[in-house]
Amino acid sequence: MQRGLVHAIAWSLATGAAVTLSWWGVHTVMSGTAYDPPRAVPVSVGVRGGQATDAPVSSSTHRAPPSASPGVTASRTAPAPSPRPSGSPFSRPPAASPSPAKPPAPPAAAGEVKSYPTRGGRVVLELADDSAKLVSATPEPDWSMQVWTNAEWIRVDFSDGAGATVSVFCTWNGHPPMVETVDR
Incomplete structure (x- = not known):
């Protein structure tokens, strides 16, 4: 009986x-691979018209339009309007809003979008x-x-992390950007 109890305790400890x-x-394996944070970091501070703003200038759900090759500008096109279905007998008309409608904001002057790939990121x-x-x-892995x-x-x-640094500078103080x- 005592021998059986010793075997059961040994089996429990080994298991x-x-x-x-x-x-x-x-x-250890999963913490290093499956749950890494996203590589593309949205930028929270932008510059518009020479003034710093706190409005986000990118998001994780909005991507820049693809370009043919790096350094080539991408053009933006407006999506085609979708046809609206005719009203059904069961639909209600939209309720009138109590506040007056805001005038649309003037469109910002759009520039050309360029990509600058480096060995450290894009x-x-x-x-x-x-x-x-x-x-x-976006940094490289x-x-x-x-x-x-x-x-x-x-x-x-x-x-x-090993001492190599790649810097991308964009300046426009009194001249075009x-x-x-610089790769160090």
């Missing part, structure tokens, strides 16, 4: 150790005649990113 070791191994900028706006900045914006310039740094890439 508990195996389950713990398996859970720890799976947890920077997409919208370049107008006298200003620039950061559309997105195992690279980190830092963004600075000002009324006259934008700087995006990609670093790999110029983009420069």
Whole structure:
């Protein structure tokens, strides 16, 4: 009887150790791969008309239109209006709003959207005649990113943790926007 009890305790300890070791191994693997944060980071501060704004300039659900190749401008087209179905006998007319309608905001002067790929990541900028706006900045795997914006310039740094840094500078202080890439 005592021998059977010793075997049961030994089996329980061995099973508990195996389950713990398996859970720890799976947890270690999954924490490094399955739950990584997204690589594309929305930029929360933009520059419009030379003034810094707090309005988001990109989002995770809105993407810039694709271009034929890097550095080629992308054109924007308005979606075709969808035909509205005729009213059915069961539909109610929309309720009148109590407040007066706001006049539409004037469209912002759109510039050309250009992509600047580097070994550390990709920077997409919208370049107008006298200003620039950061559309997105996406680091390559195992690279980190830092963004600075000002009324006259934008700087995006990609670093790999081993001392390599790639910087993309866009300046437009009194001249059309110029983009420069520095690889250190």
